[in-house]
Amino acid sequence: MTETPPKRGRRPRIEKDIFGDEYLAGRRVFSLTLDESRLPEGARQLLCAISTMNVDDVNLVQVFSDAIKVVEPDFWSNKIDDLTPFEWKLFMALDDPTFREQVKALLETHVP
Numbered sequence: 001m002t003e004t005p006p007k008r009g010r011r012p013r014i015e016k017d018i019f020g021d022e023y024l025a026g027r028r029v030f031s032l033t034l035d036e037s038r039l040p041e042g043a044r045q046l047l048c049a050i051s052t053m054n055v056d057d058v059n060l061v062q063v064f065s066d067a068i069k070v071v072e073p074d075f076w077s078n079k080i081d082d083l084t085p086f087e088w089k090l091f092m093a094l095d096d097p098t099f100r101e102q103v104k105a106l107l108e109t110h111v112p
Contacts, residue, residue: 032064043064043067046063
């Protein structure tokens with residue numbers, strides 16, 4: 001199978017995801033609809049300034065992409081923890097042989 005050559009002047013950018021798998025960079029992962037009243041104060045001020053000054057050439061997608069890049073790493077790990085169902089946490093914990101033995105012992109002593 002032959003690869004399709006990239007368009008002239010543009011080379012595809014290859015990046016790696018969190019699992020180390022390569023993917024073609026630049027693809028849209030999701031789109032975002034924001035309620036302006038719920039944005040942080042700084043973001044609202046930015047939008048107000050852009051509107052007031054009639055600035056047309058601001059790429060808001062890039063602005064918010066840049067903002068996401070500077071969010072503290074703890075935010076993302078805490079969000080993953082908050083969104084992970086208990087069942088999934090238990091399933092993953094049961095992969096640990098030590099934990100599995102503790103659960104087995106607990107069930108054997110407390111379940112009739």
